[in-house]
Amino acid sequence: MVSQVVVGSDYQSTREALVEAIEAEGLVVSAVIPFNGMLARTAGDLARAASPFANAEIVQFCSAALAWQLLEEEAAQIALCPLAISVFTTVAEPGRVVLAYRTPGQGTAGRIKAENLLRRLVARSAELARLRW
Template identity: 50%
Template sequence: MPWEDLRLALEDAIAAEGLTAPTVSHFGDMLARTAPDLGHRADLYTHAEILSFCSVGVAARLVTEAAEQIALCPLSIAVYALPGEPGRSYLAYRRPPQTGAGSATAEALMQRLVKRAAEGG
């Protein structure tokens, strides 16, 4: 689906889980803005944002399982579109590295959010 629709569907999916509104990182804009100074292409993405959000219950389970999983908090999902692929967009997230109950809970939440967003909210 088009990036704008998927981005809105992701935000709706996060809200449907009862989570607070996400913090948005305008990643694509930052890359385009810094391209002249850093020497990379300005058009790596047509659109790219990272939505970060927190579930206290999931966070507590993650860090109870392994203290270093604090680095996963807040959880985040990227929504992006690539040049040359009009009408197509993608979702991506970091999977927890552990295999315990906390990681499984986080993975299940992320999968629900991605699935709901991909289905249009």
């Protein structure tokens, strides 16, 4: 996992900045998963008190060119698609906004390209979020 605390911003500004950064790369957000909502709905069924998150969403997106490169390298790399970046705040620290993603690793040229894209998107999102807030 790779995570970055976004200093000088709030959750909503960071979430909007993440979507903007993805779209600025010419990519399309394919889904925004309301992860905290799922945890809140299922907490009672699983004997949990409540979600540890104040806010938590997973933003999924894909680059067709990168997907092709990954799949041409090794068909099993389909498991890396779509790429996703999470944005969250916790109940314990509601003012601390975090962006996080699963690293695709460095094993192939496509994985390195995916890692660089994710790193660039997180850095750009943090920068835009600070400007918005």
